[in-house]
Amino acid sequence: MSIVRRRTTALLATTVAVIALTACGSDGSDAGSGSGGSGTVALVDAWARTSAPTQEEGAAYVDVVNGTDETLTLTGASVPDDIAKEAQIHETLTDSASTSTTGAMGDGSTSGTSGGMDGMGDMTRMREVATVTVAAGDTMKFEPGGHHIMLMELRQPLERGQTFELTLHRRGGPDLTTTVTVRDA
């Protein structure tokens, strides 16, 4: 339900943002400005989930609307030091045990792989990604179960209603900045 609602909200927000951007043309508001393109890049509906007191990692999500006529390449993320030690772009992937990536971590030790009831088991894991590209005119969603901005070593639990600044770094252009609002889901 909330996913649908969130999508609707995001869509609405995106539409509003796109209209706003179209209306104000090339001067780009707070969402960073496109370099060499006709439009701009907008960061829309940025949010992070509340975290439990003992939770060391958090996640933030945002829609990246590439209104330019060039491919946008994101190379990383950052948040203020009083929010988390580090921010990384991660991807949640689901695979099956038969294609599990034991060994991808080098000389890793593995504990406890199990398989059982048919169809239940596909494993979900996270991976840091070096870059994310958004084609010209496309919207890329950082969303639960997909790409997310992982907040490493949270300084404090993320509280409902709290806001903080999120910066996305891009190749060949200025950083993109937006305000993240913390909510439950």
Add this chain to the structure above:
Amino acid sequence: MMAMERTWRVAVATVVAALFAVGCGSGGGSSAGDAPKKVQGITYDPAPQVGTLSLPDVTNGGREFPFVADPGKLLVVFFGYTHCPDICPGTMAGVRLARDKLGEDADRVQVAFGTVDPNRDTDAVVGEYVENFFADGHALRTEDAARLKEVADAFGVQYEVVTDAAGKTEVGHSALSFVVDDQGRVVAAWPFGFEEKAMTEDMKLLLAREQKGTQGDQ
């Protein structure tokens, strides 16, 4: 290949379950309110029995917590780890939202979170994590790898904790929430991203079945 085969089997199981539900239809007596008559989550035929297994409940002094709901209740079980920023808190928040929608029946849905990463998730860490989402939640943790695996196998859960030479840990796990009835049977499973509205409807339907005392049906 294997994944496809599995998916196929689930699909078959689900379709069979659906046909069965339709077949029993009005005779099944799930006519309460306007709720759907069919479980929308994944269902299995026969429903796996997990009630004979248990894990220590660190939110209850380490007492054994059997995977069976209290009489007339449901138990939602998820296996994850607290360093998981996306799927695990998303699942917990989703189940909480869905359960809250039950109103006064919310306390008829119990919740348990079992950690697959007991090395980093100490009793205190996982206990506080779970209680943050559910004041009445159960945090399950064992350092006995064989016990954890036995439980995971019963649910069909896969997990993997890999630590590299630099000490960096990566965890993989099945991102499903399981619904267990008061007979210790897995009566539904919700994949990650399952709509909260549908979760609430499944909870209502499954609670209504329990109320009607269908223990030992089929």
